[in-house]
Amino acid sequence: MKEAGQMQNLESAGAGRSVSTQTGSMTGQIPRLSKVNLFTLLSLWMELFPTVNTAQRQKSQVKRTGLVVVKNTKIVGLHCSSEDLHAGKIALIKHGSRLKNCDLYFSRKPCSACLKMIVNAGVNRISYWPADPEVSLLTEASSSEDAKLDAKAVERLKSNSRAHVCVLLQPLVCYMVQFVEETSYKCDFIQKIAKTLPDANVDFYSECKQERIKEFEMLFLVPNEDMHKQILMTIGLENLCENPYFSNLRQNMKDLILLLATVASSVPNFKHYGFYCGNTEQINEIHNQSLPQEIARHCMVQARLLAYRTEDHKTGVGAVIWAEGKSRSWDGTGAMYFIGCGYNAFPVGSEYADFPHMDDKQKDREIRKFRYIVHAEQNALTFRCQEIKPEERSMIFVTKCPCDECVPLIKGAGIKQIYAGDVDVGKKKADISYMRFGELEGVSKFTWQLNPSRTCVGEQNEPESRENGVLRPIPPGEDQHQSKKLCLGNR
Numbered sequence: 001m002k003e004a005g006q007m008q009n010l011e012s013a014g015a016g017r018s019v020s021t022q023t024g025s026m027t028g029q030i031p032r033l034s035k036v037n038l039f040t041l042l043s044l045w046m047e048l049f050p051t052v053n054t055a056q057r058q059k060s061q062v063k064r065t066g067l068v069v070v071k072n073t074k075i076v077g078l079h080c081s082s083e084d085l086h087a088g089k090i091a092l093i094k095h096g097s098r099l100k101n102c103d104l105y106f107s108r109k110p111c112s113a114c115l116k117m118i119v120n121a122g123v124n125r126i127s128y129w130p131a132d133p134e135v136s137l138l139t140e141a142s143s144s145e146d147a148k149l150d151a152k153a154v155e156r157l158k159s160n161s162r163a164h165v166c167v168l169l170q171p172l173v174c175y176m177v178q179f180v181e182e183t184s185y186k187c188d189f190i191q192k193i194a195k196t197l198p199d200a201n202v203d204f205y206s207e208c209k210q211e212r213i214k215e216f217e218m219l220f221l222v223p224n225e226d227m228h229k230q231i232l233m234t235i236g237l238e239n240l241c242e243n244p245y246f247s248n249l250r251q252n253m254k255d256l257i258l259l260l261a262t263v264a265s266s267v268p269n270f271k272h273y274g275f276y277c278g279n280t281e282q283i284n285e286i287h288n289q290s291l292p293q294e295i296a297r298h299c300m301v302q303a304r305l306l307a308y309r310t311e312d313h314k315t316g317v318g319a320v321i322w323a324e325g326k327s328r329s330w331d332g333t334g335a336m337y338f339i340g341c342g343y344n345a346f347p348v349g350s351e352y353a354d355f356p357h358m359d360d361k362q363k364d365r366e367i368r369k370f371r372y373i374v375h376a377e378q379n380a381l382t383f384r385c386q387e388i389k390p391e392e393r394s395m396i397f398v399t400k401c402p403c404d405e406c407v408p409l410i411k412g413a414g415i416k417q418i419y420a421g422d423v424d425v426g427k428k429k430a431d432i433s434y435m436r437f438g439e440l441e442g443v444s445k446f447t448w449q450l451n452p453s454r455t456c457v458g459e460q461n462e463p464e465s466r467e468n469g470v471l472r473p474i475p476p477g478e479d480q481h482q483s484k485k486l487c488l489g490n491r
């Protein structure tokens, strides 16, 4: 039986499914991200959670690490290391003995201090990206003795523990990169730029992608092959040092980096585009204040990654819910914590042929998908792992505009903010319509657009994220300047 919903049908990965379109002319595979690849990419992406101390961190011997905690194929935690604590330690503090039987996906091989605690908590499986480990083996000679000792201790903990500790890498399904490239290029965010700035250099997307590939290769791929082999030997993966295993490993790593760069550039850091509120009347209270742009973009890319697991062969949608606690914590995500995530799919337990897959262009209404498919937001709300607290700022990131079925659900659940694309706003299709989003009140809406305040103050107006997701208290005298910056009264 499938575990549909939040992370359903993870094992089948969708490959090999026969699909027919409304015209019945296409039969082929739906290239869906396998669960291992999705969790790998999410762990790498968590490592990149916007933070103040990137430069400082690069010098440190302990590498910043991302972590995905999965229980019964459901994501229950997204974490990354902070200045004070490694990701594994943060997960331990947050989940405690609930880590029992969980699967953990690390963007680097964890250090012995993290490993001993999570093994002790009874985790089921620990998977990691086979690059430079958390206690870096690529730092200066003076400190590398400790790193080697740590790697040895990790090996010992690995071989003597009940948990299965293994490398996290699976080759991508055929056409995955091409599929991701095409769907990223067609996504709401790129479309919006193309529509509103028809003269924009059409290559901005490819340029952004090239930059990101370079950036991610530097971070996640050991540049020198001999050095990489040395590291693999020190971390107990000597069997991967011979060819063809070594070249396959490097190729798989490069493919995933390319894929992550492709997805990340679909919500590009382009000119003055970002998630802004169009409502100038909005009251200046904390729940209405926008997140820093780089954090909003970061969470939207997570939602976009989830969209690649869709069961709708035409439109993939992903949603992630985060909340912000009352104060900044020792967490690498600042005060932000993960509530839930999902993508659009048929109900839990259903098989591919159980329900119709046609869209609203199909004349026969009985064979349309809309009454059966569960939307990304609906799955994220259903399979959330934390309660939504009314006193906290909670926010949902959706890759498409919430439809009329979802808007009241989001409001009813007590979510304070929606970040979304708005290409479909105001559209009424035969079965699905997007009329209510525009009229929605009581929830702040941040849609992808050119910064409206640019017309007031020219160039300088991107909200900065110097404080890791936590709203910086505005010093007296500065608030006038701040609200001028956004011209929205929401900062």
Ligand SMILES: Nc1ccn([C@@H]2O[C@H](COP(=O)(O)OP(=O)(O)OP(=O)(O)O)[C@@H](O)[C@H]2O)c(=O)n1
Pocket (backbone or CB within 6 Å): 312, 314, 315, 316, 317, 343, 344, 345, 359, 360, 373, 374, 375, 376, 377, 398, 400, 401, 402, 403, 406, 429, 432
């Ligand atoms: N906020 C949203 C909006 C849509 N969906 C999903 O997106 C699909 C519908 O997308 P849409 O583009 O509106 O309709 P299609 O018929 O797929 O495409 P078209 O635009 O050509 O009509 C459905 O599977 C629905 O579950 C979703 O999960 N969450």
